[in-house]
Amino acid sequence: MKKTLLLLTATSSLLLAAYTAHTAKITPAVKKRVLKGGSWHRGCPVPLSNLRYLTMTYRGFDGRDHRGEMIVHASVAQEITQIFGELYRSDYPIRKMRLVSDYRASDFASIEADNTSAFNCRAVTGGTKWSNHSYGKAIDINPLENPYISRSGKIAHKRSLQYRIRKHKSSASTDRAVIVKGDTIVHLFKQKGWRWGGDWHSIKDYQHFDKPVRK
Numbered sequence: 001m002k003k004t005l006l007l008l009t010a011t012s013s014l015l016l017a018a019y020t021a022h023t024a025k026i027t028p029a030v031k032k033r034v035l036k037g038g039s040w041h042r043g044c045p046v047p048l049s050n051l052r053y054l055t056m057t058y059r060g061f062d063g064r065d066h067r068g069e070m071i072v073h074a075s076v077a078q079e080i081t082q083i084f085g086e087l088y089r090s091d092y093p094i095r096k097m098r099l100v101s102d103y104r105a106s107d108f109a110s111i112e113a114d115n116t117s118a119f120n121c122r123a124v125t126g127g128t129k130w131s132n133h134s135y136g137k138a139i140d141i142n143p144l145e146n147p148y149i150s151r152s153g154k155i156a157h158k159r160s161l162q163y164r165i166r167k168h169k170s171s172a173s174t175d176r177a178v179i180v181k182g183d184t185i186v187h188l189f190k191q192k193g194w195r196w197g198g199d200w201h202s203i204k205d206y207q208h209f210d211k212p213v214r215k
């Protein structure tokens with residue numbers, strides 16, 4: 001009896017847990033962080049006025065709720081908060097969700113921290129064109145568990161080597177964070193017209209989702 005009661009309590013607290021998201025224009029405080037960190041500068045293809053600062057609840061690797069932050073293009077802000085609401089409800093775990101400016105706008109450093117992030121005014125990996133991240137229309141999710149694999153098969157982050165073979169091996173958070181074809185997360189993004197880097201043929205970018213940008 002006692003066991004049942006405990007179980008009920010646990011269930012009801014799960015039901016009470018709620019996802020909330022907030023969308024705001026880039027405030028002076030956020031602007032200061034973005035400029036100092038170097039994720040936006042003059043010459044970037046999108047002005048700060050076309051970007052939005054989101055705060056969203058996410059399920060951490062520790063199974064608890066956390067508050068994350070993300071900058072995206074204003075035109076995708078609503079669908080992104082919806083997608084992350086669904087991810088939360090599907091119990092998809094996220095390691096960390098902070099602005100890439102907290103990592104001096106270094107994609108490498110943000111990946112090393114296994115940080116989930118979107119906007120970063122930078123060139124595409126291994127090229128010179130603006131990445132869709134520069135438009136706030138690309139998101140990298142749990143990048144250590146979902147590596148970028150180059151044409152020649154190279155993985156730049158040592159801790160990602162174990163994730164070359166794509167499959168869910170256990171129910172551990174790190175394993176459930178692995179994005180595999182057919183997963184709910186892939187479906188959620190595609191439903192809103194986003195592409196997944198895991199579908200690409202020449203390179204694989206399992207962490208990457210983006211919305212086509214007219215450049």
Ligand SMILES: [Zn+2]
Pocket residue numbers: 133138139140207208209
């Ligand atoms: Zn990306």
